[in-house]
Amino acid sequence: xxxxxxxxxxxxxxxxxxLPARLRNYALLARFDRPIGWWLLFWPGAWxxxxxxxxxxxxxxxxxxxxxxxAMRGAGCVYNDIVDRDLDRQVERTRxxxxxxxxxxxxxxxxWLLILCLIGLVVWLQLGTLAKIVAIASLAPVAAxxxxxxxxxxxxxxxxLVFSWAALVGxxxxxxxxxxxxxxxxxxxxxxVIGYDTIYALQDREDDALIxxxxxxxxxxxxxxxxxxxxxxxxxxxxxxxFWLVRPDPLALVALLPMAVHLxxxxxxxxxxxxGSALDRFRSNRFAGLLMFAACFVVxxxx
Numbered sequence: 658x659x660x661x662x663x664x665x666x667x668x669x670x671x672x673x674x675x676l677p678a679r680l681r682n683y684a685l686l687a688r689f690d691r692p693i694g695w696w697l698l699f700w701p702g703a704w705x706x707x708x709x710x711x712x713x714x715x716x717x718x719x720x721x722x723x724x725x726x727x728a729m730r731g732a733g734c735v736y737n738d739i740v741d742r743d744l745d746r747q748v749e750r751t752r753x754x755x756x757x758x759x760x761x762x763x764x765x766x767x768x769w770l771l772i773l774c775l776i777g778l779v780v781w782l783q784l785g786t787l788a789k790i791v792a793i794a795s796l797a798p799v800a801a802x803x804x805x806x807x808x809x810x811x812x813x814x815x816x817x818l819v820f821s822w823a824a825l826v827g828x829x830x831x832x833x834x835x836x837x838x839x840x841x842x843x844x845x846x847x848x849x850v851i852g853y854d855t856i857y858a859l860q861d862r863e864d865d866a867l868i869x870x871x872x873x874x875x876x877x878x879x880x881x882x883x884x885x886x887x888x889x890x891x892x893x894x895x896x897x898x899x900f901w902l903v904r905p906d907p908l909a910l911v912a913l914l915p916m917a918v919h920l921x922x923x924x925x926x927x928x929x930x931x932x933g934s935a936l937d938r939f940r941s942n943r944f945a946g947l948l949m950f951a952a953c954f955v956v957x958x959x960x
Contacts, residue, residue, distance in 0.1 A: 682755040683769055686738060687731030693940050694734070697853070699726035700946030701846045702823025707953035708842060708903060711831035718783075718830060722823055725780035732773035733799055733819075739766050740803040744870060750860060788830035795822040810876040813854040817847035838899040845895030852888040852920075853942045855881060856927060859935040882924055889920040896949070900956050912952035919945050 673681060673690045688694050702722040706712055712719065738745065738756045745757035755761040761769075781792055798819050805812035821843050828839040851873060858874035859881065877884040893913060900909040923941060928934035 682760045686735050686755045686761055686766060686769060687773060688734045689731065693943050695723075695727045695730040696943045696946060697850075698730045698820050698823060699723050700823075700950060701821045701843070702726070702827035703946075703950050704846070704953045705824040705827035705839065705842060706831055707950055708838065708899065708957040709828050709831035710957045712954050712958060715831060718827070721780050721783050722827060725777055726823065728773050728776035728780065729799075732770050732777060733802075735766055735770040735773065736800070737803045739763055739770070784826070784830055785833075787833065788826050791829050792822075792826045795819065795826075798822075806870050806872065808871075810871045811851075811873055812871065813851045813858065813873040814847070816854055817850035820850045821846035836902075838902040841895045841899035841902070845892040845899065848888045848892035848895065849942075849945075852885045852892065853923075853939055853945075855885050855888070856923070856935050857939040859929065879929075881929060882927055885927070886924050889924065893917050893920070896952075900952070904956050904959070909956045912955045916945060916948045916952060919948055 673684045676684055684690060699722055703712075703719050706715060706719055706722070738754050741751075742754075742756045742763070745751040745754050751757060756763060756766050781789060784792060798815065802812070802815050802819055805815040809815070824839065824843045824846055825835070828842070829835060832839070855873040855877065858872040862872070862874050873884070874881055893916070896916075897910050897913055900913065903909070919941070923938045923945075926934070927938050
């Protein structure tokens with residue numbers, strides 16, 4: 658596979674596919690060909706804005722959070738590929754990534770990372786003081802994430818902390834402080850991330866075992882379906898608690914039913930030995946995020 662070809666799990670279509678080869682490499686490096694990543698980073702922030710009651714009055718904030726998710730997810734991917742370039746060369750699914758394949762130099766990758774961070778800075782400037790502090794605090798766990806797969810069997814848990822951080826930003830920007838519903842929403846999002854990223858990690862179990870990379874999918878072994886079920890159940894329990902604290906009405910919990918049904922579908926239809934099944938179920942969390950946003954919107958705007 659040459660350097661300009663796509664990795665197997667790419668959604669390489671539209672504008673990215675029509676770019677000249679050199680520009681395409683930078684788009685691939687930031688994963689612009691795979692929008693699922695920025696949706697997953699964005700949704701917890703949108704949930705928090707909606708549950709805190711700001712979805713209507715502060716709708717531009719949701720758009721800013723989306724822009725920030727696109728830029729900072731891209732920056733995170735560039736940083737991850739710089740750190741993981743030697744490991745990526747040893748894994749079939751990732752060896753064609755631009756830095757690992759040599760299509761983009763490490764120096765150029767650092768430059769691209771800086772540009773993406775500057776875009777993120779523009780978004781950061783739109784926030785209030787407390788939300789700015791919360792957002793900047795995310796940099797340390799983001800920087801540590803690529804190393805987690807080397808030291809723990811649960812890098813997915815660390816990813817949960819990082820990919821759920823937008824909930825802390827969105828809530829504090831609307832509410833001006835941190836309350837128990839936020840912490841339950843955040844904890845539920847962490848459980849959700851562990852669940853879906855364990856499904857994603859199923860694709861790499863054989864390669865990860867050969868090169869010594871750890872993951873929750875490897876740790877769970879033959880019990881992945883049961884393990885993911887427990888994390889999804891934990892997510893729903895935490896979210897139910899958050900909804901109840903915002904609106905102590907049984908009808909508020911009904912809003913979670915579509916999300917619960919979707920997560921149950923993911924688990925019951927997941928095939929352990931089928932990478933395509935894992936990838937499809939992982940990508941379906943883009944729709945799961947929308948279902949959860951609708952639930953937060955209903956609960957947060959009907960007080």
